[in-house]
Structures are given as structure tokens and as C-alpha cells.
Amino acid sequence: MRTIVCVEPGVLEKHELDKPVPKAGEVVVKIKSIGICGTDIHAFGGNQPFFSYPRVLGHELSGIIESVGEGSQLPVGQSVYIIPYLSCGECIACRNGKPNCCTDINVLGVHRDGGMCEYLCVPETAVVKSEGLDFNDLAVIECLAIGAHAVRRANISEQDTVLVLGAGPIGIGALQFAQVAGAKVLISDVKEDKLKFCQEKYNVAGTVNALGDVEAQLAELTQGEFPTVIIDCTGNVSAMKAAFTQLAHGGTIVFVSVVKGEISFTDTEFHKRETTLLGSRNATLQDFEHVVACLKSGQVSSQALVTHTAKFSDLIESFQTWVKPESGVIKAVVEMD
Ligand SMILES: [Zn+2]
Ligand SMILES: [Zn+2]
Incomplete structure (x- = not known):
């Protein structure tokens, strides 16, 4: 063979x-x-x-x-x-x-x-x-299941404003399943064409250019409240570190991407928000089945x-x-x- x-x-x-x-x-x-x-x-x-x-x-x-x-x-x-x-x-x-x-x-x-x-x-x-x-x-399905797992880890609902960091395939998966869960979803990337793609294909609630002043853009998009969930799919240490100060009070950070380096944060920023920090690795059968159901119902598309x-x-x-x-x-x- x-x-x-x-x-x-x-x-x-x-x-x-x-x-x-x-x-x-x-x-x-x-x-x-x-x-x-x-x-x-x-x-x-x-x-x-x-x-x-x-x-x-x-x-x-x-x-x-x-x-x-x-x-x-x-x-x-x-x-x-x-x-x-x-x-x-x-x-x-x-x-x-x-x-x-x-x-x-x-x-x-x-x-x-x-x-x-x-x-x-x-x-x-x-x-x-x-x-x-x-x-x-x-x-x-596997690629989408990674995003579905991250969304499930964070227990996302229609109450949430979710910021997905990174508009690659995993980020786009996370974006779609956060939308299925009813959340308002923002996406951030360093590439304008990827942001435009997400705007056109997925009708996201807002896009954030990661090369600009991210906190100012987020403050404007969330009336100063910031995202209640940040899902990192960048594989970028500085983006992951920055998430600790870009989060709403009471919010949750999910690290999907894996980096070799160390991630550090200031404890006062972490504590004053009562931040929940989650790792998300791979996916389980439950996530795969959720992906299949969403593909069949058309709630999620592989086409784009x-x-x-x-x-x-x-x-x-x-x-x-x-x-x-x-x-x-x-x-x-x-x-x-
Ligand atoms: Zn894969
Ligand atoms: Zn085992």
C-alpha cells in the first residue's frame, strides 16, 4: 500500500x-x-x-x-x-x-x-x-472537537462574551462552538484578512487586531467590561500572558494552544478578578459526538x-x-x- x-x-x-x-x-x-x-x-x-x-x-x-x-x-x-x-x-x-x-x-x-x-x-x-x-x-471532526472541548471546559452560555485569540482552524472551531452555546463572540488575530474572513463567514460580534491596542479595542467592544471568557488558540506566549489583564472580573481563561515557554502573570491581576484558569487538551467522545450533531444540523460548517x-x-x-x-x-x- x-x-x-x-x-x-x-x-x-x-x-x-x-x-x-x-x-x-x-x-x-x-x-x-x-x-x-x-x-x-x-x-x-x-x-x-x-x-x-x-x-x-x-x-x-x-x-x-x-x-x-x-x-x-x-x-x-x-x-x-x-x-x-x-x-x-x-x-x-x-x-x-x-x-x-x-x-x-x-x-x-x-x-x-x-x-x-x-x-x-x-x-x-x-x-x-x-x-x-x-x-x-x-x-x-477532530479539529473541530478541540474547539468544542475548550468551549465545554469553560461552560460557556448565552451570558458570556467570549474572546477567541487566534483565527486558525482551532480558533475558528472554538468560535463556532461558542456561538452554538449562545455566546457573543469576538475574535483576535494579527492578520486583517483572517479577521475579515471571520467577520464574513461567521458574523462575529467584533474583531480585534492583535497588533493594535488590544485592551482599548476590547473596552470599546464590551462597554468597558471585557470578555468573560478568553480562549487562547495562538501558541504565542505574549498573547497568553496578556489574557490575564484582558479578562472580565469573575472570568475564565482557557489555554488550548501549547507553548514550550513559561507563562507568568501578576497575582494581583489574577486575584482581583477571581480568575479561573483552565487547560484544554485534545477532546473526548462527548465532544466528537457534539461536533457530529452540529455538523448534521448545520449549526457548524466545515465548508468555510x-x-x-x-x-x-x-x-x-x-x-x-x-x-x-x-x-x-x-x-x-x-x-x-
Ligand atoms: Zn489536528
Ligand atoms: Zn490512561
């Missing part, structure tokens, strides 16, 4: 590998669509922490069950999406219903080989049956998110153009051919 391997940073190669055979508890999925994510881009660029090469990238996956291991109840031919976070099921986090932050988490395409291949063998618990959505929609598509046979060529910022990619999807 055709497989694209990231053999070292900056180098993708086409390899011919054997089609996998599922053992008991496993299924082989014939991959149909692969969403390309910031993680893949960073891994290709060599700046993804805890990453080893060679690695098959790709964790946003949909497909059809090709074969099943002994004893599996899953039907061959069934369309599925894959939850790429393989958890141990036994650690403190797993026992407490939080497999998304398992102490021994294995993410497809990160810690073990992912789905840039024709057939992928995964534990059967990692596949979810799905009807009524096309394979490209199924492939972006997916700006570029390519065929699997052109993946290497296309990927090299998508990593350049001037390509304007928000989200790319690769279709198996």
Missing part, C-alpha cells in the same frame, strides 16, 4: 508497505480523507516537541472498515471517523473519564504512525461509526474551514506549498485516490 513517510524534518517520501492485518481488538480502516493540521505542519517543519522520525503523519482521519480482528462486532464496509488519541484505560485520568489527558497517551501521527497511508490498523475502540456526513466532513483539497497522489507536492504562510491555508484535506 502507498504510504507517505516524514523521514526527517522537511522530507516526505512515498513508500510501499504491506497492508496491515488486524489482530483481535483491532480493525483496519481504508482511509478516505485526511485533514492536515498544525501538528502535521510543525512536525514536518521539525519544531514539534517530543517528535521522532521517521513518522507517518496524519491524525484527522475518516474511512471505511476494511477488515476486523477476531471477535469484533464492527461491520466491514461501515464508514467511520477515527478518534486519534489512544489512551491506556487504567491511569488516574482514564479512570476519571478524562482519556484525553491520559498519562500514557498515544496520538496517531504523533507518538505512533498515523493515517497518511491507504490502510491503517487501529484499536477498534478508536473508530466511531458515522452515517450522513461525507468523508471530508468526518476528517475535520476547508480552504484547500488535494488527491493523495499529489500529497507530497501539495504539502510543500501548504506549509508556506502565503498559501492562505486554514485547513487542507487530502482525498484518497
Whole structure:
């Protein structure tokens, strides 16, 4: 089977590998669509922490069950999406219903080989049956689920004014699910074209240019009250630090993006607001199911998110153009051919 391997940073190669055979508890999925994510881009660029090469990238996956291991109840031919976070099921986090932050988490395409291949063998618990959505929609569920999880973490309601920092695919996901929850949503980014995109496609309540005087813009947009929830999707230390002084009193900060550096804050700013500070990692089945329901009802759309598509046979060529910022990619999807 055709497989694209990231053999070292900056180098993708086409390899011919054997089609996998599922053992008991496993299924082989014939991959149909692969969403390309910031993680893949960073891994290709060599700046993804805890990453080893060679690695098959790709964790946003949909497909059809090709074969099943002994004893599996899953039907061959069934369309599925894959939850790429393989958890141990036994650690403190797993026992407490939080497999998304398992102490021994294995993410497809990160810690073990992912789905840039024709057939992928995964534990059967990692596949979810799905009807009524096309394979490209199924492939972006994971990306949207990250935003949905952050919104759920913060318990967002129609009372909230939410500021999403960063208008990349994760930020746009968070924006949409905050709107589904009924909140008034503001979006901030350093790029005017991305802000304009969010204004046109998602009718946000306001946009904030992160290169300008952010506090002044927020004061104006919120009548001096500031956002009750700030969701950071920037991966930028200074944006994350600034959130502590841009928040409404009684408000909540959710850090979705991960940075290597240290985040510091002034305790008086933190305390006077009685700030709630939350980390948000990956997503759970509950979030994936919420995404599917919202895609089916049309409350959330993948259409505006997916700006570029390519065929699997052109993946290497296309990927090299998508990593350049001037390509304007928000989200790319690769279709198996
Ligand atoms: Zn992803
Ligand atoms: Zn665990």
C-alpha cells in the first residue's frame, strides 16, 4: 500500500508497505480523507516537541472498515471517523473519564504512525461509526472537537462574551462552538484578512487586531467590561500572558494552544478578578459526538474551514506549498485516490 513517510524534518517520501492485518481488538480502516493540521505542519517543519522520525503523519482521519480482528462486532464496509488519541484505560485520568489527558497517551501521527497511508490498523475502540456526513466532513471532526472541548471546559452560555485569540482552524472551531452555546463572540488575530474572513463567514460580534491596542479595542467592544471568557488558540506566549489583564472580573481563561515557554502573570491581576484558569487538551467522545450533531444540523460548517483539497497522489507536492504562510491555508484535506 502507498504510504507517505516524514523521514526527517522537511522530507516526505512515498513508500510501499504491506497492508496491515488486524489482530483481535483491532480493525483496519481504508482511509478516505485526511485533514492536515498544525501538528502535521510543525512536525514536518521539525519544531514539534517530543517528535521522532521517521513518522507517518496524519491524525484527522475518516474511512471505511476494511477488515476486523477476531471477535469484533464492527461491520466491514461501515464508514467511520477515527478518534486519534489512544489512551491506556487504567491511569488516574482514564479512570476519571478524562482519556484525553491520559498519562500514557498515544496520538496517531504523533507518538505512533498515523493515517497518511491507504490502510491503517487501529484499536477498534478508536473508530466511531458515522452515517450522513461525507468523508471530508468526518476528517475535520477532530479539529473541530478541540474547539468544542475548550468551549465545554469553560461552560460557556448565552451570558458570556467570549474572546477567541487566534483565527486558525482551532480558533475558528472554538468560535463556532461558542456561538452554538449562545455566546457573543469576538475574535483576535494579527492578520486583517483572517479577521475579515471571520467577520464574513461567521458574523462575529467584533474583531480585534492583535497588533493594535488590544485592551482599548476590547473596552470599546464590551462597554468597558471585557470578555468573560478568553480562549487562547495562538501558541504565542505574549498573547497568553496578556489574557490575564484582558479578562472580565469573575472570568475564565482557557489555554488550548501549547507553548514550550513559561507563562507568568501578576497575582494581583489574577486575584482581583477571581480568575479561573483552565487547560484544554485534545477532546473526548462527548465532544466528537457534539461536533457530529452540529455538523448534521448545520449549526457548524466545515465548508468555510476547508480552504484547500488535494488527491493523495499529489500529497507530497501539495504539502510543500501548504506549509508556506502565503498559501492562505486554514485547513487542507487530502482525498484518497
Ligand atoms: Zn489536528
Ligand atoms: Zn490512561
